[in-house]
Amino acid sequence: MLFIKLADQNVPKLDESLLSGLPPFSCLTRPQIRKILDQARSRRYEEGAEIFREGHEADRFFLLLDGYLRVVRTTPGGDQIIVLHISPGQLFGIAPALQRETYPATSIAAAESIALSWPVRLWSDFTATYEGFATESYKTLGSRLGQIQQTLTEMATQAVEKRVAAAVLRMVNQSGRKTDKGIEIAFPVTRQNISDMTGTTLHTVSRLLSAWEKAGIVESTRKHIVVTAPHQLVVISNGTD
Amino acid sequence: MLFIKLADQNVPKLDESLLSGLPPFSCLTRPQIRKILDQARSRRYEEGAEIFREGHEADRFFLLLDGYLRVVRTTPGGDQIIVLHISPGQLFGIAPALQRETYPATSIAAAESIALSWPVRLWSDFTATYEGFATESYKTLGSRLGQIQQTLTEMATQAVEKRVAAAVLRMVNQSGRKTDKGIEIAFPVTRQNISDMTGTTLHTVSRLLSAWEKAGIVESTRKHIVVTAPHQLVVISNGTD
DNA sequence: GGGGGACTTTGCTCTTCATCAAACTCGCGG
DNA sequence: CCGCGAGTTTGATGAAGAGCAAAGTCCCCC
Structure with a gap:
């Protein structure tokens, strides 16, 4: 640029x-x-x-x-x-x-x-x-x-999985760039970073991402996350299961 | 007035x-x-x-x-x-x-x-x-x-007891009025209210207040709380045990 | 190319706290 | 003065997720 x-x-x-x-x-x-x-x-x-x-x-x-x-x-x-x-x-x-x-x-x-x-x-x-x-x-x-305020209410009322899903979605909305696989978060994010956004531990975030990966919702490498099924994440974050 | x-x-x-x-x-x-x-x-x-x-x-x-x-x-x-x-x-x-x-x-x-x-x-x-x-x-x-932002960080990082102590202190600082027993929160607060400030349940808040009452830190009746040992609460909220 | 450090994964244990259930108490309105 | 309802207390149970431990993997830098 x-x-x-x-x-x-x-x-x-x-x-x-x-x-x-x-x-x-x-x-x-x-x-x-x-x-x-x-x-x-x-x-x-x-x-x-x-x-x-x-x-x-x-x-x-x-x-x-x-x-x-x-x-x-x-x-x-x-x-x-x-x-x-x-x-x-x-x-x-x-x-x-x-x-x-x-x-x-x-x-x-x-x-x-x-x-x-x-x-x-x-x-x-x-x-x-x-x-x-x-x-x-x-x-x-x-x-x-x-x-x-939004983050605060989430933090206070939602279970960890929803918070993490919401955090990932927020990053996607703010900086998502389209790729052939799906939408990628445009800056480096570690599990630790996500846990710092959601008030949990990097372990828990890692487990969640693994689970989502198995479910075909995201793909992730070190410090990078691609969301392949955003809608699924929305479902998780809403609890509209 | x-x-x-x-x-x-x-x-x-x-x-x-x-x-x-x-x-x-x-x-x-x-x-x-x-x-x-x-x-x-x-x-x-x-x-x-x-x-x-x-x-x-x-x-x-x-x-x-x-x-x-x-x-x-x-x-x-x-x-x-x-x-x-x-x-x-x-x-x-x-x-x-x-x-x-x-x-x-x-x-x-x-x-x-x-x-x-x-x-x-x-x-x-x-x-x-x-x-x-x-x-x-x-x-x-x-x-x-x-x-x-302060509340958010507390919510994300502190255990329930600290959050509740911090919430009570915040109310005391904002609206405390001196009484013969100690400092009273000047408006009606239910256990439910406190749990809504801290993202926990009224049950947990009730237990905490009972414990603090036994320890001589607060006195409470329905919807009213008097803090008799503010310093103790500060200690709890800081974790400076 | 080979460390080495930063990041990640995964299993296990253990605590904390939400949830369910039930009884109690205060204060108000009829 | 009684009864009802809102607020509170307390116990028992279970699950979510933190903490601890250890190993695996990627990437950068030498």
Whole structure:
């Protein structure tokens, strides 16, 4: 994928097309976008790298250009759980939107990723200057809040198998790419990761995936999952047996 | 408590002091508050009454004046879980702030309650006109998001006893009132309610409370709980045994 | 090409907690 | 003052899934 256009100097310059298609910026003029880009810092993160950490000073906000992120919380006891995933085109680390001074969770690159970021003081500029930017951001926040509530209720009421099925489906919906076999989750996921999304153990997840594989619902290799019969998973997650 | 001051006519008129102390309105002048109040609808809800329901059109936003609310989500299967509690002085039902057109959860009065509300179209007026209103609202939202994430991680990683202890502590912190015996939760809570907060059953909660009562940590009667040894509960919820 | 580490699988045991069942108690309305 | 219903208590049972152990497999890096 092409993200960077080399300028005459050997300093890479970001291309306007990066932002023009994304909701938070879609109504802006080219010069506006140019200005926003010129204020941004672009950076690459390799798989497993931390973008920012829970509790640290929230001095920048981010936009994911390419890759996938996990947003994670850790308990004092060291257990961690994955609160949500971020896909390309989404804003994240937008603590400033909520008047927070620290990040409420940690972001980790689930795959090699590229993100733009801006210093937090620009947040109020952006929302004040660019019509629709604030609106879109809050919409994002709203749906994210909804997602988390959804996860919470699942966690509280559903048995492990349903939760795991729901988690897999959520990843498929967010990042599924069609293959000849079925729909593949576009970023690396370990059994451990799934257990961190569902509050169970990697053992249990492994058993479930094995069972589903036998039943012809999924195919999986290391860190990769292809869902061949999504409908079956929906059935499992609904308990509509 | 006195909330209503009767005007010359027999139409009740809301007193400015209602709002002047609350963060979202604290920087406003009296005439501004007067105007806000005049646009508000005030209403009483009895215990168990529904203020609004998940999925319904979000046509108003609210401020709780007195009482306590439970914010609840229900699964297709009929299980419900309590996402958070609202105390007096807090805004709620602020779906408009997130550009949502429907409420993401249901609000139920945990005790007899009084709330003000405004039509959703005023939201943009408020945020545009009154400096600090938006800021405060988003701060509220931010801390609420944090709370839910907190609950989620607990739910995913902690054993039942810790979760229940944490839930009781959260209620105590939010609405505890000192009594001669200890700190009392200020609104009615059933075992069932607590189990709905923690994703367990009323049986398990009952057993735990009985055990804690024997250990001298709490005293409880029907729908009411007094914590006599908060520190012990903290110990239980941390696992710092 | 051959470690070696990271990821996965699988079996077994044991705890926790949901579920079922039944009795008890409080408080309210008739 | 009685009876009913909502809330609570307690016991017994069983199943789900965590924890522990150990071996297998893939992939990356040297």
